Amino acid sequence: MSFSIKQKILVGFSLILGVAIFLQLGRVIGWGEIGKAFAVFTGWQGLVIILLSFLVAAIGNWRWKEILKDSGINVPFNTLFKIYLGGYSMMYLIPIIIWGGEAFRVYGLTKEKNIPWKKTFASVIIERILEWTVNIVVIFLGLAFFLYNVYLPPKELVIIFGISLTFFVSIISYFYVKALGKKSIVKQVVKNFWRKEVSDENSFIAVENEVFEYFKWGKSFNKGLALSFLRVFVMLARVWVLIIFLGNMIGFFPAVSILGFTYLSSMIPIPTSLGSHEAIQYFAFTSLGLLSSMSTAFTMILRASEIIVSTVGMAFLLRTGFKLAETKIVNYDKNK
Secondary structure (H helix, E strand, C coil), rough: CCHHHHHHHHHHHHHHHHHHHHHHHHHCCCCCHHHHHHHHHHCHHHHHHHHHHHHHHHHHHHHHHHHHHHHCCCCCHHHHHHHHHHHHHHHHHHCCCHHHHHHHHHHHHHHHHHHHHHHEHHHHHHHHHHHHHHHHHHHHHHHHHHHCCCCCCCCHHHHHHHHHHHHHHHHHHHHHHHHHHHHCCCCCCCCCHHHCCCCCHHHHHHHHHHHHHCCCCCHHHHHHHHHHHHHHHHHHHHHHHHHHHHHCCCHHHHHHHHHHHHHHHHCCCHHHCHHHHHHHHHHHHCCCCCCCCHHHHHHHHHHHHHHHHHHHHHHHHHHHHHHHHHHHHHHHHHHC
């Protein structure tokens, strides 16, 4: 996948912004204190966090596998996991490229298993919507706990993260309204932006119909929702365990709040949520009576574990890219 100049500028700008926020927080909190807290990642505790991170990814892949299975496509878990991790790494490391990870998964599964792209595309959309739906539920639960305890965030955080949350909630709400009413999103978007009509035989309408069919309240949707909450439970366990490793004990709802803020920070398209995650967790930890240095160590340890998972995924991403280049060279030689 080649990046345009505009995309490269956006990636560079978002990364610089994240680094600036991160460095500023480091100066405020103190690098020495952060280093002491981060030391737990070098022992067996770090291995536990890494294993939990891979488990989170594995459950996400399991959810995708079940979505495909319900549409009549059965792909071996390991084969699918390689493609899932490739897309996962792209979403985490280069989030500014909107739908880049999803596009890789569609391409990877279509090429690897010769599955019709419409089926693959629909499965990826379904998996993403389930993910966002559950993430938003956790975010609102965490925010409700904070507001109930009168932990009011700074105005700057409210503006930045409020805009992101409003955007995602609006998209998800719009989808469910259309899906439940069986009213085409594709037709409306094309009509509003390009002033054209889309026929019912259009490929994207077929994808949309399959997505809408999944979100009927039934066995498939219930299973997808259950796996999504199982993934949340493992991520919640990772938050709780990591804070114990850092020397504190917290309750269930404070842990939900911290996880909700983690989800909220990921809505800002900065590579690895650098800076944005630190900023919002600094507020969360200090509001809960935890050390500010612990908040930065917490985000750095989570980021390190996610980068390890993403590095494995990047290996599969590069492998697919090399295979594509090899195929193009072979085809070029044949046509000479």
